[in-house]
Amino acid sequence: MDLNVLCLIFAQVFVTCVFAISENSDVHSKILLIEKTIEAQGIEIAGLRGTVKIQQIEINRLNEMVKNLQEVNKHDKEIQIGAFQTNENNLETKNGGKVDLNVTDSPQDAKGYTGIDNNLDDKPRVSRLLTDSVPVLPSSVAFYVQLSTSEQNIGKHHPIVFDHVILNVGTGYNKHSGTFTAPTSGIYVFTFTLFPSRGGSMAVNIFKNSEVIAQSYTQMRTDTFSATTPIAVIDMNVGDIVFVRSSSTYQPHGDVYSDVNLKSSFAGWKIAEL
Template sequence: MAGEMKSMKDEIAVIRNLLREQNERLTRLEMENNALKITVSKLENDNLLMKDRLEDISDENKALKLEVSDRRQVTTVLEDSNHANMDKQEEPSGAFGENAVHRRLLLPDAGSPSTTPLPVEPVAFYAYMSKSEPTPSNHHSLIFDMLKTNLGNGYNKFSGTFVAPSAGAYVFTWTINTNPHGAHWINLMVNNVIVGGTVSDTQDTADFDSDSNTAVVVLDQGDSVNLRTTLPSDRAVLVADVHAFTSFAGWRL
């Protein structure tokens, strides 16, 4: 009888060990499954960002083709004009020549100032971050590398800085997305002088935060404008994905 009881206890102990090993294996599989889900999610986001980049390249290619076509048309017009001037005969003398002189006298003096305003080239840019940026340090310049619009070529997507191609009044607007339990202090800088700012604070909440601001400033040609952090971030991530764009834009009035 004692032998049978010992045998049953041994079998129960073996079964318990098997159950424990199975539970540990299930826990490991669940952790691996969660890690795979995170990896797949990141790959999907990277894929969407790559699609956006391909669209940007396609748009830039179309713009370059249009610019080449426009320049070819201008070249053709100039060549036709040169040929016409070379083929033009001397004006006849006599009464017809006198009439031509009178007509020329009625034209405005070439040296007098023109009252027609010169056309103003548009200046505008819009860019956003292609990936999130964790815990940026103090006085960290933000770089918005996905450039969608850059009329006037004033914005540099590698440095995150806009340089005014001409003097005038400019509007700047920006949006900063922050993860839960974090905080960002962001300032708009003109020649390293603070002219605007936002605060994103979710340290006491479990929600994401999105903050925007707008500033109108008068710039001289060559003035530089960028966004930077004012204080170091603690556990704060600048969130950037296909659903929450951390962006920077500006245009001349």
């Protein structure tokens, strides 16, 4: 066979092999790309499933809340209707007859408006009832007093005498001694607002008899004013005494400040019987 013919045949076979290899390589690349795409879609599907699961849990929670609110609303309506029926049955005239609750005639304004919303006819009309469960104190006890001028250079164990009386219901506060004496037994609230002078600091307590019932520390910067306001809620017997006094363990610095624009004050009031 001629050498040129052999070369041509060999070249044709070589080109065919190269194309076959190239085609196989392209197919392999496409397969890898498809596999990666499927893997990514699987991850995304898993994420969507997780989101759907979380949303379903939230839907169930909201449905439960709606159900509970419907039950509470139903219960409240039943109570309101019962209260209205009870009130209606108890309404009597002076001669023993029942009070007619039906509205037959209503005054109209120039536009014919009667003041009654006819769209609310299907809703229960409930009266506000005063019950015996509301506690009312037989007598009131309260006081509110201020310092008319500053208490200067106070030391340890120093009583603060608030001498300007604004309110003294029950006459329990003594402006000369700065003490409050309980005229009746009960639960009381006591509080004070105290301003140190600029650059001053002090620890001040509320005392019941000889017992500390509220502690407070306050310090005033030289460039501003600030105050402290402790609150105590305690039981008091008749004759128990409450007053404000500086601490017996901390050395105060400066004055208890009070002037026409800034008042240190002391207050207390009875909130309940024992």
